[in-house]
Amino acid sequence: MDRPLATVSRYAGYHVLEKLRPDKTVLLCTPALIGGVQEDVTFAKENPVLVIDGCGEKCCEKIVNEAKGRIKAVINVEDVLKEHKDLQPESRAKLGPKGMKLAEIVGEMAAKKVDEILAEVNKSE
Amino acid sequence: MKIKPKIGLISCSGEGLPEGMISRVATRRILEERDDVVTICLPLFLAGGQEERDFVKDNPCITVDGCNKMCAAKGVQMYGKVHPKSSIVISDIAEKHKHLKPKSKSRIEPQDEKLVEETMKHITEEIDRVKEEEE
Numbered sequence: 318m319d320r321p322l323a324t325v326s327r328y329a330g331y332h333v334l335e336k337l338r339p340d341k342t343v344l345l346c347t348p349a350l351i352g353g354v355q356e357d358v359t360f361a362k363e364n365p366v367l368v369i370d371g372c373g374e375k376c377c378e379k380i381v382n383e384a385k386g387r388i389k390a391v392i393n394v395e396d397v398l399k400e401h402k403d404l405q406p407e408s409r410a411k412l413g414p415k416g417m418k419l420a421e422i423v424g425e426m427a428a429k430k431v432d433e434i435l436a437e438v439n440k441s442e
Numbered sequence: 443m444k445i446k447p448k449i450g451l452i453s454c455s456g457e458g459l460p461e462g463m464i465s466r467v468a469t470r471r472i473l474e475e476r477d478d479v480v481t482i483c484l485p486l487f488l489a490g491g492q493e494e495r496d497f498v499k500d501n502p503c504i505t506v507d508g509c510n511k512m513c514a515a516k517g518v519q520m521y522g523k524v525h526p527k528s529s530i531v532i533s534d535i536a537e538k539h540k541h542l543k544p545k546s547k548s549r550i551e552p553q554d555e556k557l558v559e560e561t562m563k564h565i566t567e568e569i570d571r572v573k574e575e576e577e
Contacts, residue, residue, distance in 0.1 A: 323483070327457055331548040344547070346458040348513035351488045352520070376485035383489075409470070 321406040322394045323371035325420045328412065329394070330369055332424030338431050342367075347377050350384040361386030365434045367427060370394065389437075390430040397423050447576065449479045449569055450503035452487070452526070454514045460544035460554075461508030461532040467550055468532075468561035469506050472569075479569060488517050498522035502572050506530045506565060527575070528568040535560055 334344050345366075349357040361384055368391045370377045381388050398404065398419060406416025453469035456462015473481055480497075487494035498518055505514040505526040515529040536543060541557040544550075550558060 320483070328548065330457060335548065344458045346455055346462065346511075346513060347485045348455045348488055348517055349458070349511055352511065352513035352516045354511045354513065374483075374486055374489070374491065376483070376489035376491070379489040380485060 326371040328420035329423035337428040365389040447501045456508040502527040504528045
């Protein structure tokens with residue numbers, strides 16, 4: 318929670334969950350996976366997981382791997398920002414219009430990944 | 443000269459529930475008000491960030507969890523090998539003070555402000571108590 322890109326990551330997740338793919342996605346709390354909360358760990362093991370990390374530390378990806386979750390795709394907000402350098406968020410408390418636009422772009426990328434993952438899962442069933 | 447340790451406020455990441463938003467907003471507002479506290483990124487701490495883990499070992503910490511899963515408090519114990527000096531749980535505060543359950547995970551609604559204020563009051567009291575203990 319100490320970096321603006323973490324806030325972008327969170328808002329991108331909400332964008333997918335609330336607007337873009339509300340019936341196809343759920344949001345998991347990252348700390349619950351490594352804190353041993355069984356229902357969250359079981360969910361990540363039994364369902365495909367899309368990770369949205371805020372920065373190059375890749376904490377979310379590391380934690381899901383540690384919990385043996387089924388990671389199917391990873392998006393890193395820092396990488397997306399490199400391609401949209403004009404969309405620098407204002408602060409961790411207030412993303413501002415540019416930061417919100419960045420979150421929407423990340424959300425749209427995530428929604429596409431969701432479709433690809435589900436298509437792959439349906440094909441293999 | 444003895445350097446006073448800063449107090450670490452560790453908010454739950456809490457993307458999955460509205461109380462997580464209350465936890466993060468209350469923590470952030472406290473950080474903006476006071477210069478004797480810092481925060482650490484909980485996922486980075488849990489993922490093995492050495493700086494974060496060293497901080498938790500060397501400084502008193504207060505966890506601010508959204509729900510009774512208490513991931514922040516448990517994480518500090520499991521990976522920091524210390525007990526937080528205080529553990530605050532938003533859902534308990536909401537229940538105790540009969541606040542309306544927050545509904546949005548992505549924004550603070552006007553009716554959530556009371557719960558944020560109540561949480562900030564709890565955090566402030568706990569910071570002051572922990573500081574007094576440490577001195």
